[in-house]
Each structure stands twice: as C-alpha cells, then as structure tokens.
Amino acid sequence: MSIEGRFVDETSFIRSMKDVRDDSSETNLLIIGHVDDNPHRLDVVHTGSDVSQMSELLKDNQVMYVLAKLTTTYDLSTTVKFVCVHWIGTEVPFSKRGRYGVIYNSVASQLAPYHVELEADSTSDITEEKMLQKLEEAAGTISKVMEISDIEGRQERGFTQTQLQNTSGRIAGKSITTTKMAAVSSRGAPVTFSPDVSDAIADVRSDDSPTNWLLAGYEGGNPKSQILMVKSGVDGLAGLTELLKTDLVYYGLLRVSDEIDDIRTVKFVYITWVGNEVKPMTKAKVATHKGICGEMFKPAHIEVYASELADLSETEIINKVKAASGTRSYVRS
Template sequence: MSTIAEFIDGANFEEAVKSVRDDSTDDKYLVVGHVENDPNRVSVLKVGQDLEELGEQMDDTQVMYALARYESIFDMSKTIKFVYFRWIGDQVPFVKKGRYGVVSSSIEQHFNPYHLFVETSAREDFHPEKIIQQLEETSGKKSKVIEDVQGRQQRGFTASQLPKRGPMSKSGFSLATEGAKIEITEEVYNTIAAVKNNDDTTSWMLSSYFNCDPSGPIEFEKSGEGDVKELKQCLRDDAVMYGLYRVTDTVDDIVTVKFVYIVWVGTSVKPMTKAKISTHKGTMEQLYGPAHVTLFASDQSDITEKIIMEKVTSASGTRSHVR
C-alpha cells in the first residue's frame, strides 16, 4: 500500500482552496473525503459558507479533512486564520484508521499553511466559538496582521511569517507526525489489528524490510500466540524489525490490556541502513500506535518479560517502588 494520497479532482480542489483563502468570497470551508474508502484517493465533498454547519458534514464511519477560514478581532483590526481539521469517525474500524493514518502526511501538505490543526471525532470541536478560543490561545491574543510600508494589511505566508507550531492542548488538538514515505503491505495492517483485537488470540507480530532493504516495502514477518520468548526467536541480527506485543496489567484490581511497540535494530545492521530507517520513525509510530510503551533493542537481552512489565507498570503508575 502506498503512503501517498492523490486528489482525483486536483483542479477542483485547488479552486476550492483558493476560494476559501480568498477574503472576498463567501466560501468559508471545504471538506475532503476518501473515494470509495480508498486511502490513496481523495476528492472534494463540499464547499460551504456557514461555519456553524461544518461539524454536520462529518460522517462517523469515515476519515475526512477540512480547511476553514475564521475571523477574529484584535485592537479593532480583523485578522484571518485558517484551521485544518482531520476527522476520524468513532465508527471507523481500527484497520482503516491505520491505513488512513499512514497517508495523512501526504494529505496535510495540500492544506498548508494553516494556523491550527484539530484532530477530532467530536462534532462539538467544530463549533466556531471553540475554534476562535483555541486560535486566540495559540496566538496569545496578539495580532498576526503584517503591515507593509504603505500601511495596508496583508496576510503573510512566507516561511519566516508562518506561525510556529508547537504542541497543542490535549483537548483533541494535536500535530501530525510526518515520516518518509514507504510502502507497507496489507498483511502488516491486518496483523497489527489482530494483536489489538482482544478477541483474537494473536499476542504479538513482527514486520521487517523486504530483503533488508531500507527502501522497503515493509512486509509481514511473523506472528504468534505465545509470550515474548516466542517473539524473540524470530529476531534477526542483520535486520531492522518492528513489533507489537500485547500484555496485561492490573490497575485497581482491574485487568487492563497494554501494547508494547518494539523497534529492533540488529547488531549486524549497517550504519547507512540505520540512518535511512530513521526517516521512517514517524510513519512507523503512526502505523503501530497508539502504544503504551516503546522498547528500542539491539540485543536479545534488551527484550525480556521482566523489562517489558517494568516499563508497562512504570508508565501506568502501578509499579511498586518500595524496596
């Protein structure tokens, strides 16, 4: 599967974006969706004028994207802000979320520049008052209007003028992690979904680069129903491998499921390969996430049930520190 999503109506999309960014038009937002549930094909679904209705355009069974224009007043001056939305419907199956997550970076680049990124599955997060509040918080209520020597107001979108994007608040607002593009086979998605399915007996899986070539694709290696010892038997010293391991932890007498993301770089992996695979970090974290613990290893002794459970219990706050 490709990590690139393409617009089947590129000219129509460009025209819609131009209209939303143009203050002289009434178009305030555009909505984009996947064509026939294909992660690699997207198209414009709607261009609208009423921001109050934007949330109503979202489908609980789909992953969708939107760009919207907002106005705020500061020191009696009108400023224009753009918000990029990524909607993940709460009825989207896990496997689909993984497939769409891998192409999210290629879609995002078509919506740049913007001032705020909102990733959500709640329609109330589209409410204009809530968005304006978030915009004011991220800008510190300072005017971003740039004036030229004639005193005319203009919106600057050069590299030096773009707002810096740091971590957002935890109320559904976040930044997308971008990684280098790499092919990922269908079986990898399916096996990750199996490990994350509590009704499936698969407890771990591994993927690796085809022929140890960092240009890919990432292909399914092995899966099993046993413990981490079984997983370790499949690790190779000459390979870079990515794994997911399901364990349980007890919190307040309640058994909870935890997922451990494992990045294995064998001791015989070449330095150039290590450098190349580092560019895939963001893509692979999106593919395997969310995980409760990440474990980096290059030696079999780095991966034991004891080490894993110490990390899991420490992360969840259930580990006893009494000696």
C-alpha cells in the first residue's frame, strides 16, 4: 500500500510554498486538503495573509494540513518561524483516521522544514497566540543546543528533532492536541554522517562527474547509528532502486536532466526510502531525523518519499521535475 500523498496540481503547491517561505511575501498561511476524500490526492485549499483564518477554513469532518508563518522576537531580534499543523477534525471517523494517518509523514516531508509540529482537532488550540507560545518554548531549547555546539566547535544543523510529546487524553467534550517541538539532546545532533556521504553528495552535484546518484543508510540498519554511504553510480534511478530493501531506511540523491526552452538543465531529486517492512519504532526514530537529513541532502528541486518501488517511477519523477521547472529561486544555491 502506498503511503505517499501527491498533489493534483504540483505547480500550484510549489508556487504556494515559495510564497509562504518568502520573507518579503505577505502570504503567511497555507492550507492543504484531500481531494474527493482520497487520502493520496492533495490540493491547496487556501493561501492568505491572516493566520486567524484557520478557524474558518479547517473543517470538523476533514483531515487537513497547515503551514503557518509567524514572527517571534528574542533579544530584540525578530525572526520568521514556521509551524506545521496536522488537523484531524472531531467528526472524522476512526476508520478514516487510519487511512489518512499513514500518509502524514509524506505530507509533512513536503512541508518541511518547520520549527514546531502540532496535531489538533480544535481551532482554540492553534490560535496565533498559542502557536507563538510553542515557538518560544522551542526557541529556548534551540538556544541551549547552539551554546553546546559552539563549545564543541561543531555546526548544528537546523530543524534537528527528537519528538517531545505532550498529549492530553481524549475526554468527552474536550479537544486533544499533540505537540512535537524541534529539540535535540544536549549531547548534540541525534544522527551523524560518515565523511564519505558529503563527498558523494559533492560528486553527484559536480558538473564534471558522471556520477548521477548516491544512496546512504544507517550503519547496521540501526537508526541510532551513523549514516554511511551504501553506493553511488552512473546508471541513474535504475541503479539506485536495485539496492533498496523493504526492511531498511535509505536516503538518496538523484541527478536528472530537464529541458526548458531547448536548454538542458540539471535537476536534483532527494529521495527518502522507508521500506514497508520497517518496524514502527524504527519509523518513529527516523522521523526525528527528517530535518537534519534534509539539510544534508538538499537543496533539491523535488523530494520523493517512498515505501515501495511503485512510488519511484522514473516517468512520475520526471513529470514532477518538469512541473517544478521555472522555480529555481525555490532551491537555494
């Protein structure tokens, strides 16, 4: 079973993401919903400048997703921060929650990075005031990490997460809200990369190298271990997919070509593979590495989250790349 959510209008989604990520844009709110109650079909429901509009647009009988842009002030400095909201309305049937729940990681990965992740079924729990409060809590944790990283002389990658959950039990007439904040252990980043991973990434990105893909994975398949190089090659997606195993997690970078106005351009695809036989506890641990792994393998023109080979169709990847063409400013150089 596929656990990937896909946008019916990829271009519209990319444009909306670009707007909400742009500090100079007045767009502060992006809301995504499912098309025709299909858990695998997504579309942009709303973009706007007023975050408080969530209370009018989030429906009690639907599962929806929000990326909100807010500004916080700390030590007289104003900073732009992002909050991801997983909305599960109170009238969503239990059976429907299960079908929609399996694709959430796919949706979240397309909205990442963000500073705080919230799950809610009541708009009173996700007011601008409460989201700012969660951001302030997360900022306090991040500042401690930065001090430690400065002492160790190491650069801490942003949006590194271990999930700290504060879940209120469901009581009749009461809402339930789960908070996942960007935080890391005082010992530093929860995952490290072997030096040859960054070397391989540079090789794939080099115009002078024929290498067009790489694959990396956890040492011994253990998400508590470092991420090592598995292999790189010149045979494209076919070479990469040959190595994928259904009980392991991998991260890949693929270089492809696209033509715009008869000009051939290079595009990059970031792939996260979580095989459909990966244990639930491993999936939970890997989810906390989403931010730091994204920082390592990006920038990329598109990101693909896959759990089975059918999710890695070369035709579909190329179509997504073509849909993203002309959005070069969305990918930082």
